[in-house]
Every structure is written in structure tokens, then in C-alpha cells.
Amino acid sequence: MKYVIVIPDGCADEPIDALGGKTPLQAANLPAMDALATAGMLATANNTPDHLPAGSEVANLCLLGYDPDVYFTGRAPLEAAAQDIVLGERDFAVRCNLVTIEDQIMVDFTADHITTEESRQLMASLNESLKFDSEFESRLEFVAGVSYRNLLLYRGDPDAKAPFSNQSRSSAPHDLTDLSVADDFPRGPGSDELVSLMNRSAEIFANHPVNKKRIAEGKKPATNVWLWSLGGAPQLPTFKQTHGVQGVMITAVDLLRGIAALVGWPRIEVEGATGYLDTDYAAKGKAAIAALADYDVVCVHIEAPDEASHEGRHDAKIEALQQIDMHIVGPLTEALKQHGDHRILVTPDHPTFCRTKKHTHGNVPLVIAGTDIKADAQTTYDEIACEAAGRRFDKGWDLMNDFIGS
Incomplete structure (x- = not known):
């Protein structure tokens, strides 16, 4: 059959x-x-x-x-598997959209369908320049995917408390199109760390060469990352x-x-x-x-x-x-x-x-x-x-x- x-x-x-x-x-x-x-x-x-x-x-x-x-266990761990990323029992994957937010409105959850190459450059800048004000810096990594769809990985330490948990909650950006995001930032355990990373990405992207070029070409910029749907290994x-x-x-x-x-x-x-x-x-x-x-x-x-x-x-x-x-x-x-x-x-x-x-x-x-x-x-x-x-x-x-x- x-x-x-x-x-x-x-x-x-x-x-x-x-x-x-x-x-x-x-x-x-x-x-x-x-x-x-x-x-x-x-x-x-x-x-x-x-x-x-x-x-x-x-x-x-x-x-x-x-x-x-x-x-x-979450969307992000499924997408990690697509890149042959193996998650340990204390690891987490977090979905990382590149988005366009203007005046707290989700204008585009795809950052105007940003290209994979542009996305890779932005992810690389986050990994190179984003200085985490936390004890978790060495265990966090942004991983480029396809277009606006990327990941954040946390590699767990058996002797330390993780910054996230399965109770960390977040909203899917594609459900916020044309809506205010003011009440939809991550919440619950681990939300402070996630929000901090999102805010820092906005600072780095503000004058990034990728965004300058996109704006010059009449395209929407990637204003920041949106972190959501985290989880452990399924x-x-x-x-x-x-x-x-x-x-x-x-x-x-x-x-x-x-x-x-x-x-x-x-x-x-x-x-x-x-x-x-x-x-x-x-x-x-x-x-x-x-x-x-x-x-x-x-x-x-x-x-x-x-x-x-x-x-x-x-x-x-x-x-x-x-x-x-x-x-x-x-x-x-x-x-x-x-x-x-x-x-x-x-x-x-x-x-x-x-x-x-x-x-x-x-x-x-x-x-x-x-x-x-x-x-x-x-x-x-x-x-x-x-x-x-x-x-x-x-x-x-x-x-x-x-x-x-x-």
C-alpha cells in the first residue's frame, strides 16, 4: 500500500x-x-x-x-531538530522571530520576509555584540534558521538554575499582526531574561547595516527579535x-x-x-x-x-x-x-x-x-x-x- x-x-x-x-x-x-x-x-x-x-x-x-x-514540549525544540541540533535534558530551545514593531504595533511578524542571508548577519551580530547582563551569557546562543525563523539555545548546567522553565509563557507573533504587543511580551518564570534579550536586540538592530540597506530599498527593517514557544527536548x-x-x-x-x-x-x-x-x-x-x-x-x-x-x-x-x-x-x-x-x-x-x-x-x-x-x-x-x-x-x-x- x-x-x-x-x-x-x-x-x-x-x-x-x-x-x-x-x-x-x-x-x-x-x-x-x-x-x-x-x-x-x-x-x-x-x-x-x-x-x-x-x-x-x-x-x-x-x-x-x-x-x-x-x-x-514547544515549537522551538521541533525546529531545532530540523537543524540536527540535539538538546540535552537541561537544555531549552526558544523560537526567535525577526519582526517589525512600530509604536508597539506588530507591523510584520516576518520583518517583511527578510532573507536568510540578512537573518544570518543579524544573528551573528547578536552573538558577537549582545552582552548578556546575567550569569547565563556563556550558555546562550542565537542560531540562524530560514528567513525570519531563527532560534535561541540555552545549554543547561546541572549545578545551576536555568533562566527559563516550561512555565515561561509567550505569544506567537503571527497572532499579533496589526495589534499592540504591549501586553504580550513574555511573562512568567524566565520572562525577565527573555524580555531583556528582546530589548537588547532592538538596540543592536537600530543602526545595523542590514536594516539601513533594507530601509534604503523601501523594505521594512527587522526591529528586534521576538522570543516565544520555548521548550525542552521532545x-x-x-x-x-x-x-x-x-x-x-x-x-x-x-x-x-x-x-x-x-x-x-x-x-x-x-x-x-x-x-x-x-x-x-x-x-x-x-x-x-x-x-x-x-x-x-x-x-x-x-x-x-x-x-x-x-x-x-x-x-x-x-x-x-x-x-x-x-x-x-x-x-x-x-x-x-x-x-x-x-x-x-x-x-x-x-x-x-x-x-x-x-x-x-x-x-x-x-x-x-x-x-x-x-x-x-x-x-x-x-x-x-x-x-x-x-x-x-x-x-x-x-x-x-x-x-x-x-
């Missing part, structure tokens, strides 16, 4: 007035997804329990079959141990790369995959088709719908969905027919509303089609049809057992 999982990140939404009361999934032209809906079964799943963040870090663990109450059983099949991940996002590493999946890096709206959808589709020859499970994650939602652009979200349908879902559906028994699952991880520009809790629509999957009465893939189908996975981590096991 061959299995394909397609994750159009954040594609679930609410009815939008500008779309005549339709959701982006309803408004988009999605012949391949609708064909799967006609041939297969629809359902909804809740991948974001109310007491946990409504973000991709929790939702994708759930989607792949891992109970977040058991396995989730311990996950491999996907093969749990489900008996070997998978591979195709993504342009470190979070999914990290989850893949922790569940024992290799990653296929696709040239032209950006994690944004300009990603090469066709290249991702071709890479997934090629991977079917070597792996039981091929998982393709596409960040573009989520990015469009964070920008409040329903038109861009519709276009991203149509590109996914044309270049990924359609070709993969056809390719699977050459591999005998097969199943395909299309589902976002969490909803992201264009209206609020935020991730949100709630059910997501999903479709499963293929071998031994009985068709239901629905003929379109969207939130309304999936709700009407009546099947629900209230614990999102139960879905994978049905997809792989039944």
Missing part, C-alpha cells in the same frame, strides 16, 4: 463576505480535490485542543498521530514503530523538517520551494511522485495558504489552493494509480482565518480516498461538505490510525 498525505497549511477558513459568503475552499476551482471527495470519504478533525496553542506545532503532531499532551517514537510504514517529508518549513526528523522520516529538499506564495508547486508535485518509488508514505506540506491568511488575502489563498490542486493533488492522484493499492489524504493542520490573520482552534476538513475507502454522499471538498458528512475525529491524533490501519 502506498500512502500520500497533502497538507495545505491553514487552508481551513470561515465564510467571507467578499466571496459571496463562501470559504476560500468553496470559492476555489479544485477539480482534483473534488474528485477525491466524490470517490472517497469526508470528515473533520480537531488537531488543536483548546488548552494548547492553535498553531502548526501542535496541529501537525496531531495530524501525524501524536497526542500533544504526551509529546509536545521524545517521540518513530512513525514506523507506531504504524509499521516508512515515510518521507517534503516541505520548505523548519517546523515540519524537525517533526520529520523526530519521527524518523528523511526530508526531500525541493529546489524552488520557499515556504511562501512564490513556492514552486509543480516541483513539489514532481518530487512527491518520484518519492513514491522508495517510500510507503509521502507527505507534502505547503505553507502558502497559511501565509496568504496571515496577510489577509483571500484572493492569494484561493490561488494557492488552485496551484496545489493542479500541480500536487491532481498529478499525485494519477501517479498513485500506477502503484497498486493506495490511499491519499488531503487535510490542513489548523484553520487560519483571512479576517483575523490568525491561526484558530477548531475542526479542519479532510478527505480520504483510495483502496477500501467507501464513498459517501458528498461531491466537493470544503468545510461545509466535510461537516455535512458527519464523521468527526475529536482527537486529531486518532485520524492516522484510520488512514494507515483500517
Whole structure:
């Protein structure tokens, strides 16, 4: 049996007035997804329990079959795994966004999609010039990632108290777009250290050559780092141990790369995959088709719908969905027919509303089609049809057992 999982990140939404009361999934032209809906079964799943963040870090663990109450320790440790960073039992990783804040308003949680090279220069300046007024200086390190997505690492000392704890709380910057950040700085144990680092980054970035150049080019500067979603090392059983099949991940996002590493999946890096709206959808589709020859499970994650939602652009979200349908879902559906028994699952991880520009809790629509999957009465893939189908996975981590096991 061959299995394909397609994750159009954040594609679930609410009815939008500008779309005549339709959701982006309803408004988009999605012949391949609708064909799967006609041939297969629809359902909804809740991948974001109310007491946990409504973000991709929790939702994708759930989607792949891992109970977040058991396995989730924070987003940053998952992204550390993407860079093959091993965390010890006393270590912490902290997500470090480069952001643009003006007059206490989160203008851009991506610092205008700052480049990876610019990000590396800013991270290097922090490591070289930021003088920590604390006993923890030698144990802290900023690590560059991809674009605005970076990390802060703390290497623990068995003989000293750590500056952070699992009770340190912080807000995701992508949930603060166009909002005041005055009440959302880190809080709880360890918050003083985190806030101090954020303030010091603002001092260093203020006259940094990278920002001077960006401003001259009409781009937003990275005003400071935003520290959030810290945690210690997660311990996950491999996907093969749990489900008996070997998978591979195709993504342009470190979070999914990290989850893949922790569940024992290799990653296929696709040239032209950006994690944004300009990603090469066709290249991702071709890479997934090629991977079917070597792996039981091929998982393709596409960040573009989520990015469009964070920008409040329903038109861009519709276009991203149509590109996914044309270049990924359609070709993969056809390719699977050459591999005998097969199943395909299309589902976002969490909803992201264009209206609020935020991730949100709630059910997501999903479709499963293929071998031994009985068709239901629905003929379109969207939130309304999936709700009407009546099947629900209230614990999102139960879905994978049905997809792989039944």
C-alpha cells in the first residue's frame, strides 16, 4: 500500500463576505480535490485542543498521530531538530522571530520576509555584540534558521538554575499582526531574561547595516527579535514503530523538517520551494511522485495558504489552493494509480482565518480516498461538505490510525 498525505497549511477558513459568503475552499476551482471527495470519504478533525496553542506545532503532531499532551514540549525544540541540533535534558530551545514593531504595533511578524542571508548577519551580530547582563551569557546562543525563523539555545548546567522553565509563557507573533504587543511580551518564570534579550536586540538592530540597506530599498527593517514557544527536548517514537510504514517529508518549513526528523522520516529538499506564495508547486508535485518509488508514505506540506491568511488575502489563498490542486493533488492522484493499492489524504493542520490573520482552534476538513475507502454522499471538498458528512475525529491524533490501519 502506498500512502500520500497533502497538507495545505491553514487552508481551513470561515465564510467571507467578499466571496459571496463562501470559504476560500468553496470559492476555489479544485477539480482534483473534488474528485477525491466524490470517490472517497469526508470528515473533520480537531488537531488543536483548546488548552494548547492553535498553531502548526501542535496541529501537525496531531495530524501525524501524536497526542500533544504526551509529546509536545514547544515549537522551538521541533525546529531545532530540523537543524540536527540535539538538546540535552537541561537544555531549552526558544523560537526567535525577526519582526517589525512600530509604536508597539506588530507591523510584520516576518520583518517583511527578510532573507536568510540578512537573518544570518543579524544573528551573528547578536552573538558577537549582545552582552548578556546575567550569569547565563556563556550558555546562550542565537542560531540562524530560514528567513525570519531563527532560534535561541540555552545549554543547561546541572549545578545551576536555568533562566527559563516550561512555565515561561509567550505569544506567537503571527497572532499579533496589526495589534499592540504591549501586553504580550513574555511573562512568567524566565520572562525577565527573555524580555531583556528582546530589548537588547532592538538596540543592536537600530543602526545595523542590514536594516539601513533594507530601509534604503523601501523594505521594512527587522526591529528586534521576538522570543516565544520555548521548550525542552521532545521524545517521540518513530512513525514506523507506531504504524509499521516508512515515510518521507517534503516541505520548505523548519517546523515540519524537525517533526520529520523526530519521527524518523528523511526530508526531500525541493529546489524552488520557499515556504511562501512564490513556492514552486509543480516541483513539489514532481518530487512527491518520484518519492513514491522508495517510500510507503509521502507527505507534502505547503505553507502558502497559511501565509496568504496571515496577510489577509483571500484572493492569494484561493490561488494557492488552485496551484496545489493542479500541480500536487491532481498529478499525485494519477501517479498513485500506477502503484497498486493506495490511499491519499488531503487535510490542513489548523484553520487560519483571512479576517483575523490568525491561526484558530477548531475542526479542519479532510478527505480520504483510495483502496477500501467507501464513498459517501458528498461531491466537493470544503468545510461545509466535510461537516455535512458527519464523521468527526475529536482527537486529531486518532485520524492516522484510520488512514494507515483500517
